[in-house]
Amino acid sequence: MYGTVKGVLTVPTTPVRQASVRAHNLALVLHTVANSADRPSRAAVAAVTGLTRATVSALVDDLVAGGLLVEVAPPPRTGAGRPAVGLALSAAGPAGLGLEINVDYLAACVVDLTGTVRLRYVEHADQRPADPAQSLAALGTLAARARLAAETGGLTVAGAALAVPGLVTSGLVRVAPNLGWQDVDAVAALRAVPELAGLPVTVDNEANLAALGELRVTGGNPTFLYVSGEVGIGAGLVLGGELYRGVRGWSGEIGHVTVFPDGRPCRCGARGCLEQYAGQEALEDDVPLAAAALGIALSVVVNLLDIPVIVLGGAYAPVYAALRDGIETELRRRVLTAGLAPVELRAAELGADAAMRGAADTVIRAVREDPAGWMRRTAAAP
Amino acid sequence: MYGTVKGVLTVPTTPVRQASVRAHNLALVLHTVANSADRPSRAAVAAVTGLTRATVSALVDDLVAGGLLVEVAPPPRTGAGRPAVGLALSAAGPAGLGLEINVDYLAACVVDLTGTVRLRYVEHADQRPADPAQSLAALGTLAARARLAAETGGLTVAGAALAVPGLVTSGLVRVAPNLGWQDVDAVAALRAVPELAGLPVTVDNEANLAALGELRVTGGNPTFLYVSGEVGIGAGLVLGGELYRGVRGWSGEIGHVTVFPDGRPCRCGARGCLEQYAGQEALEDDVPLAAAALGIALSVVVNLLDIPVIVLGGAYAPVYAALRDGIETELRRRVLTAGLAPVELRAAELGADAAMRGAADTVIRAVREDPAGWMRRTAAAP
Numbered sequence A, B: 001m002y003g004t005v006k007g008v009l010t011v012p013t014t015p016v017r018q019a020s021v022r023a024h025n026l027a028l029v030l031h032t033v034a035n036s037a038d039r040p041s042r043a044a045v046a047a048v049t050g051l052t053r054a055t056v057s058a059l060v061d062d063l064v065a066g067g068l069l070v071e072v073a074p075p076p077r078t079g080a081g082r083p084a085v086g087l088a089l090s091a092a093g094p095a096g097l098g099l100e101i102n103v104d105y106l107a108a109c110v111v112d113l114t115g116t117v118r119l120r121y122v123e124h125a126d127q128r129p130a131d132p133a134q135s136l137a138a139l140g141t142l143a144a145r146a147r148l149a150a151e152t153g154g155l156t157v158a159g160a161a162l163a164v165p166g167l168v169t170s171g172l173v174r175v176a177p178n179l180g181w182q183d184v185d186a187v188a189a190l191r192a193v194p195e196l197a198g199l200p201v202t203v204d205n206e207a208n209l210a211a212l213g214e215l216r217v218t219g220g221n222p223t224f225l226y227v228s229g230e231v232g233i234g235a236g237l238v239l240g241g242e243l244y245r246g247v248r249g250w251s252g253e254i255g256h257v258t259v260f261p262d263g264r265p266c267r268c269g270a271r272g273c274l275e276q277y278a279g280q281e282a283l284e285d286d287v288p289l290a291a292a293a294l295g296i297a298l299s300v301v302v303n304l305l306d307i308p309v310i311v312l313g314g315a316y317a318p319v320y321a322a323l324r325d326g327i328e329t330e331l332r333r334r335v336l337t338a339g340l341a342p343v344e345l346r347a348a349e350l351g352a353d354a355a356m357r358g359a360a361d362t363v364i365r366a367v368r369e370d371p372a373g374w375m376r377r378t379a380a381a382p
Helices: A019-035 A042-049 A055-067 A132-152 A185-189 A207-217 A280-285 A287-305 A316-335 A349-371 A373-381 B018-032 B043-048 B053-065 B132-152 B185-193 B206-218 B282-287 B287-305 B317-334 B351-369 B371-380
Strands: A070-073 A087-088 A094-100 A105-112 A117-124 A156-164 A168-171 A172-176 A181-184 A201-205 A225-231 A233-239 A242-244 A308-312 A345-348 B071-073 B086-089 B094-102 B107-113 B117-124 B156-164 B167-169 B172-176 B181-184 B203-204 B226-229 B234-241 B240-243 B310-314 B344-347
Touching: A019 A042, A019 A055, A019 A087, A019 A349, A019 A373, A042 A055, A055 A070, A094 A132, A094 A349, A105 A132, A105 A349, A117 A132, A117 A349, A132 A156, A132 A181, A132 A185, A156 A185, A156 A207, A156 A349, A168 A201, A172 B226, A185 A201, A201 A207, A201 A349, A207 A225, A207 A233, A207 A242, A207 A308, A207 A349, A225 A349, A225 B226, A233 B117, A233 B287, A280 A287, A287 A308, A287 A316, A287 B287, A308 A316, A308 A349, A316 A345, A316 A349, A349 A373, B018 B043, B018 B053, B018 B086, B018 B351, B018 B371, B043 B053, B053 B071, B053 B206, B094 B132, B094 B351, B107 B132, B107 B351, B117 B132, B117 B351, B132 B156, B132 B185, B156 B185, B156 B206, B156 B351, B167 B203, B167 B310, B185 B203, B203 B206, B203 B351, B206 B226, B206 B234, B206 B240, B206 B310, B206 B351, B226 B287, B226 B351, B287 B310, B287 B317, B310 B317, B317 B344, B317 B351, B351 B371
Parallel strands: A094 A156, A156 A201, A225 A308, A308 A345, B094 B156, B156 B203, B226 B310, B310 B344
Antiparallel strands: A070 A087, A094 A105, A105 A117, A168 A172, A172 A181, A225 A233, A233 A242, B071 B086, B094 B107, B107 B117, B167 B172, B172 B181, B226 B234, B234 B240
């Protein structure tokens, strides 16, 4: 009666192309090595992936030739038999250039494929008197220096990602209130730096990148709010392992959450914004007030979103111990479900570097997700 | 070289069972009829689904026999040829029983498969002096009356869903502060009512159900915050067409968002909660203050989540015109991105009925998603 069935099963009608199968399998092998606790042999990779040993060997050869994997001494073993050569991610291959421009510093770091920070430059300087072009020129110089140092050291910088304290849409910094920026094309400015020629460049909100950095480093609860305390305050909201950006990419503006409706005037034009009580400058003046204001704003987030974990980063990380009690007092008082399940509060593991680490990580992750693309591009380069 | 590929393509190794294909196709045909602008013929359903006409005819016969579809006069047509019989959802088949218990009323409605409200009972009575058992007994009586009336009218109530103003976890009402409830098993209480015997019963937060009701009726922007103004205030957050419930199902507690940190004491133990300024009782006292407090709380939501649309429901819907200006003034002042894109504010289309409508809709939706299961259960019933 129902023998003829259409529109129910989706059966591919064209064979999967060999090139895309190879690309998929290269990523699969790289991923398997990256996620192994020890240094797996080719045989171990074959066992995990279900690919034949011959296929794995050919793929590994390509990844070694492409500078993505290295063959290393095997892990010590107690059993009999000749130990196999182990595989590891290369620390001398592609690297990510993470950049950050914030109100009172410029920063750059280079992170290799293994996730290790290979160099880190921070230049403390108030950017508010500078116009966007001046700040970006200074950052370009820092980035060029970092790229040169990394490549002198044998790495190949695969791309750069910039963290900014502002609203970013489609690569454009729409507003960065504390920098005084409006509609700044930071990507074009960095691409125009001669020493960065040919480098893919992206830009994103600093708290979003910091939240991603924290997610990847800690691997803990995949639902949390990351709060980045700088002169301004931003937040990155990670729901079930994914960054929630909002409909237009403008989520996380916790610095402009109202805590005292008739309170201090804010640079944004409103009154009583969190930033005026718990931004870096207010924090230096009055830690208890900063903690209470943070606690009030965070209680709002928990009441609205049922977020189980809050991570304090940026300038908050080093003074976490001094802030904790004041914040927790307000959370206990104001979160409706505080009696059912307490909110977990902790300092960011990456401290003040989270945003640029997260930025560099987006570059590394792109290479790890498409090693075939990376190898093709570098083979084609002059 | 990569000729042998394993672990890449997922190919089903066992044939899909006929029964599950039939179940899938029954739902597909029902869905196609439900989503047609006019009353489609069997041939039109075949064309849309890609199933053969013979298969569609057999499936339609089953759905008509099962009381889910009816054959109706065809839409008027100007062309030549004998017009085909049209198909429509049955208004005399399964129906959903939507229930609501709130601080100052009990309510029940029956919604048929076409989404039409067939009956609606509201009993205004303050539930705060009652204990949970008394409120649930009164609601059980109302529900029994609604079921009887619906079945006398030829409908078959397929299930009941209850909306409550509180935190719900795994079918248990953990806390409903304005009712004074704690750990109440409302589902068990309703199942124990003899006239509701055999009926599947579920319970959920009223603002969540109202948000779902609104999403289905309006079919507009799939990302919005629904705010339900009752004696307490709840919110349902719909992100990309999905209700965001939070990690433990406790999201949306906007009534306990702090608006004035040192303000009026709240029943929850905190101070300055939105509920104390914009709950139904405060709203009756001072509309401008309620609007300002709502505007402050909603600006927080938009700053945190980049929500483009806010829908005001419950007691707010009828006084929307009086609230609008006051809310919009605060949104313009306090939302960082207000100058880039204004927030759309509107009254709920379903007004005060949204929660019980949303509740009834969850029952109807379950039938529409699994008509085979529904027909199997009713065929097996004595």
